[in-house]
Amino acid sequence: MHTRIKLIFVVLAAILAGTVQAQDGNSARDKEELQMIALEALIHVPEERALPAVLKLLESGGSDDLMESAMFVLGQMDSPEAAAALLDFARNGNGDAREEAIQMIGINGDATAMAALADIYADGDEDTREAVLEAYLIADDVDAVFAIAMAATNDDDYEEAVETLAVMDAREELKKLREAKGPSEAFVDAAIISDDHEELERLARDSSNPDVQTEAIEALGIVDGPNAEAVLLEIYKSSTNDDVREAAIDGLFIGDYGEAILELYRSSTNAREKGELLEALVVMDSDLAMDIIDDALAGDQ
Amino acid sequence: MNDHSPHEFDALGLDREVKAPRHMKQRWHDSIDLAAQREFNDQKQTARAFSMSSFFWGSAVTAALALGIAIGVFVADDPEYIEPTEYVVQDRGNSFDRVMQVHLRDTQNDIASMPIDTAEDRTTLVLRIIQQNRLFEQAAERNEADNLARVLRAFEPILLQLAASDIAPEDAEALRDQLAFQLKVMLTKLERSTSKETTST
Numbered sequence: 163m164h165t166r167i168k169l170i171f172v173v174l175a176a177i178l179a180g181t182v183q184a185q186d187g188n189s190a191r192d193k194e195e196l197q198m199i200a201l202e203a204l205i206h207v208p209e210e211r212a213l214p215a216v217l218k219l220l221e222s223g224g225s226d227d228l229m230e231s232a233m234f235v236l237g238q239m240d241s242p243e244a245a246a247a248l249l250d251f252a253r254n255g256n257g258d259a260r261e262e263a264i265q266m267i268g269i270n271g272d273a274t275a276m277a278a279l280a281d282i283y284a285d286g287d288e289d290t291r292e293a294v295l296e297a298y299l300i301a302d303d304v305d306a307v308f309a310i311a312m313a314a315t316n317d318d319d320y321e322e323a324v325e326t327l328a329v330m331d332a333r334e335e336l337k338k339l340r341e342a343k344g345p346s347e348a349f350v351d352a353a354i355i356s357d358d359h360e361e362l363e364r365l366a367r368d369s370s371n372p373d374v375q376t377e378a379i380e381a382l383g384i385v386d387g388p389n390a391e392a393v394l395l396e397i398y399k400s401s402t403n404d405d406v407r408e409a410a411i412d413g414l415f416i417g418d419y420g421e422a423i424l425e426l427y428r429s430s431t432n433a434r435e436k437g438e439l440l441e442a443l444v445v446m447d448s449d450l451a452m453d454i455i456d457d458a459l460a461g462d463q
Numbered sequence: 464m465n466d467h468s469p470h471e472f473d474a475l476g477l478d479r480e481v482k483a484p485r486h487m488k489q490r491w492h493d494s495i496d497l498a499a500q501r502e503f504n505d506q507k508q509t510a511r512a513f514s515m516s517s518f519f520w521g522s523a524v525t526a527a528l529a530l531g532i533a534i535g536v537f538v539a540d541d542p543e544y545i546e547p548t549e550y551v552v553q554d555r556g557n558s559f560d561r562v563m564q565v566h567l568r569d570t571q572n573d574i575a576s577m578p579i580d581t582a583e584d585r586t587t588l589v590l591r592i593i594q595q596n597r598l599f600e601q602a603a604e605r606n607e608a609d610n611l612a613r614v615l616r617a618f619e620p621i622l623l624q625l626a627a628s629d630i631a632p633e634d635a636e637a638l639r640d641q642l643a644f645q646l647k648v649m650l651t652k653l654e655r656s657t658s659k660e661t662t663s664t
């Protein structure tokens with residue numbers, strides 16, 4: 163029985179190495195299908211035997227699908243040798259293989275390989291850095307992403323890290339980051355992603371950075387929190403800043419708060435303002451717009 | 464009639480098509496992008512609640528009970544939904560691995576029978592799979608099965624791509640194959656570890 167298993171393994175290894183061809187043809191497609199079947203069968207083989215065959219396949223190359231599958235198998239192996247091989251691909255591999263290996267380190271979770279991702283991020287190009295963030299996301303390593311955000315030296319890296327923290331719902335770390343680095347539009351996006359109404363409301367009321375404030379006001383309509391309509395109304399009524407008021411209308415528009423816009427329309431005494439509010443209602447395709455028009459034509463307004 | 468009204472309406476140009484200002488349109492586009500991101504995350508948060516009649520729940524509970532596992536679940540006010548906030552297998556051993564096997568096998572079956580050509584049906588099914596996947600990811604975290612939680616987290620980007628309504632059938636098929644392969648690897652690994660444990664006891 164032992165000999166039979168050995169024989170099966172030898173055949174699988176030969177198929178993966180590409181030395182055995184499909185009988186009914188020599189096309190690359192046939193060969194790859196056979197390799198995929200062999201890779202699937204290899205899952206049942208003890209890891210110490212399967213590892214060399216998978217590594218050989220990864221080194222010899224193949225289609226994206228085949229390489230992805232082989233890398234996944236490697237990522238599911240528990241030995242330090244498999245983790246070391248993943249790390250080697252992550253450091254020295256090219257393009258997709260490198261990114262795939264980085265992602266698999268996140269899935270595998272090997273402590274040594276995970277620790278090495280920080281250097282790979284620091285030395286990597288944009289795609290590599292993105293892959294490292296994804297690996298941290300998969301491994302749920304909030305501390306590592308927070309460290310990247312704190313150390314970021316350009317806006318893109320900073321925003322990517324902040325958004326990753328938002329997807330991880332790491333509200334405490336986002337708060338620490340905002341306190342350390344000050345408000346920015348990245349935090350508005352983060353609050354939207356993590357559905358953090360309170361943070362969005364805080365940013366919408368903070369006039370220290372006008373761009374961030376107007377973004378946050380509009381975003382209140384997107385997140386549609388429990389107080390969004392009332393907060394937007396309050397911001398509109400209490401502000402004398404045209405940009406802030408315009409953002410509040412946009413927020414009401416985005417949130418489909420037609421009743422609130424109607425309230426502002428009825429309380430306004432400024433013809434231009436009334437025009438803008440009615441225009442918003444018309445664009446919203448709201449029945450309320452027709453009510454206003456009917457009222458006005460009937461002389462009620 | 465208020466004297467101002469006719470002038471106000473003249474200024475609005477209601478006799479012609481009213482178009483949204485360009486800056487507003489741009490903001491809506493931006494908002495749609497952000498809202499889509501938010502929706503994905505929103506689903507992540509609402510994934511704690513799922514339908515009692517969901518396609519796999521019955522078999523998962525049956526399997527859990529058959530194994531004599533105590534699973535604490537919090538039943539929300541709405542009897543249609545269960546919030547698995549306390550989904551913890553109290554007798555760890557390899558029992559949780561077996562529950563995961565049931566989940567992965569059900570997912571595997573759903574993926575295999577997934578309609579590729581009808582985007583709407585595919586999206587509906589995949590969104591349900593995503594919901595279940597998130598539920599089990601949380602369960603894995605609570606059961607300190609970090610390795611399983613990581614894999615389930617890694618499934619999600621593939622599932623989200625598969626849920627997209629504008630994906631070409633051949634791309635959907637490739638993603639389905641990728642997912643099916645990864646599920647098979649995971650199942651084999653779990654089966655191997657549970658059988659090892661059974662053999663050694």
